[in-house]
Amino acid sequence: MAKVAIMGYGTVGSGVYDIIKTNSDKLSRSANGESVDIKYILDIRDFDDHPEKELFTKEFNDILNDDEVSVVAEVMGGLHPAYEFTKSLLEAGKSVVTSNKELVATYGTELLEIARGKNVNYFFEASVGGGIPIIRPMHQCLTANNILKIAGILNGTTNYILDQMIRKGKTFETALKDAQNNGFAERNPAADIEGHDACRKIAILASLASGKMIDYNDIDTDGITNITLDDVKYAAAMDSVIKLIGYAQFDENGKVYSIVSPMVIKNSSPLAGVDGVFNAIMVTGDCVGDVMFYGKGAGKLPTASAVVADVVDAVKHSDRSKKIFWEKPTENIMADIDSKKFEYFVRTTDSAENVQKIFGKCEFVDNIIDNESAFVTSPLTKSEVEEKLAKLSDVVANIRVMD
Template identity: 55%
Template structure:
């Protein structure tokens, strides 16, 4: 019998315990032995919970128990998750996690410790919730040089943007509804300001490149500034607005960003709505591959955590060689060097002579009397910002074709 521990008994932690119990017969058949939760680490009491008798407040009980071979860290945050994970790996126990902040911040170090101790540190649930994407990148796409990774990586913001273009409501109204339905936290900053998606694209890009991508160096813009008129502009372009985390990968550097983008309705990611997520990967042999599913939620996320637990139990004598090495400070290119086409909203009436003088012959889009927009050529942010100094710019939104 394989005995495991779960650290954290919140939404995801309770889902992990529930999934292991609910599917215990099929899991036993797959791994050829029962998988049983022995401890649940949490500082709270759960007297009326069916698994309340498994609760312990003593981390050392888990760390020092030779029967525990795998631990699921679903506490979230850096403290004490980092210290606990490090101690468990050094004690020869495999750790699986849904903690994107921990993986994005200390992934390179924790993977190195896991390799040195011949155990696993797995994090499928940290990026796509229930969407399998980490293992496919590592195994199924191993024959490819990955050119780019992009995705809708946050269900909260995707739900809000979907409501805005489907129902014509404001950002504030859509956010309120998302909170009422439990899709957004009371303090939604990590989601709506793009930080959650930033950590996820950093993890994906680190895995693809084999080098650490510091999420603090990724230019991150959330959706709080997106208004109804932005949605109307996108509709007139036969497009939608999505919060996209993206990286273009080169040998010596990556160009990464998280920002609202205008996607034509024919784009593979454009049709992903509500709380669903999607990841689009381009490889030099396979071309485009997309992964789609629920990016968050109790059981979808638990599904990925439990899959990693099963993988650890199946491979007690081996370990996944996930890794990425430290990188220098120049590995993530400055945002000013990123190139794209943009929709630029400008105050006043369209002056074709002025626009042609600045940009050349450009397509203009008009949806309101008091302003207009231009679609720029493919241009670096540094060049574009220099040009836009001459105009009363309202905002710019990246276009992905």
């Protein structure tokens, strides 16, 4: 019988509790016959009306010092005290599983190293893509591949907002307000709409793919706050959509080009059809080509189901580290994203004639707004495009096109 603890009884934590209670038979079969029993739930709040209120504790040390507890689900979120708790637990020889993307992106390298040293596991399937299987498939199933590229719709809030703009013709502001009213966006939506959430997730995926820590602070991050309804309409006229993409491309020397940015995506890409709060991650391997993983990127039960799967895996591997990890690189592995060439979709009030004089060969898009020129450039580095844009009289929009 495996004794587990849940740290944090919020949305995900209560989902973990519910699933372990409801699907206990199935979990026990999956865990090689071992039953999975919750011994503690850590939360600073009172849950006196809870049917198993005796499980609740406010004392972290109850869990840390209980030798019976072998696996802990950290679903409290935030950096502190989640970091200190996780570190202590791993050092005490307990496996920890988490949905905490901020913690994994910030302290993952150190925590994975401790887990490896102690021959226990630190699993984080739920930290990216909620319930979508992505960490384990990338690590195990694509292990024969060198990963060439990852491009993901990693944030459901921004995807919902863009989708409302694309399908319902709402402005950004209206779509954001609707997302807030429907519970798909926080009152303070900055972490989502400015791309910081997606940035942490692509940092985790890129670290996993390269085996070296990618610091999210090194990833250029644009959000969707500057995307207008007119941009979205132009994209539609190009048989495309605009999506917020977490992007990482790996060159043959192990260098990583990574960015979070709105990108114009052709409708023929499977990523283009990913609607509403759904997430999807396209991974390109040198052998397998493109594979995509799709599903709900957030929500109580989807996320909790990924946490519980990690709990089961940790129970099954209680005596060995599965060695899902990355290490600190000894030299800088970030390539300069500004040196990577993208095509850009540009809108300007300048004339088509001037555009052609400055940009040479480029593909014009039928006008939607009077007195505008809209076009797609040839592939250019950031400094190249900026130099050319500076020569135009006025630039209304410039958005990367996904390669």
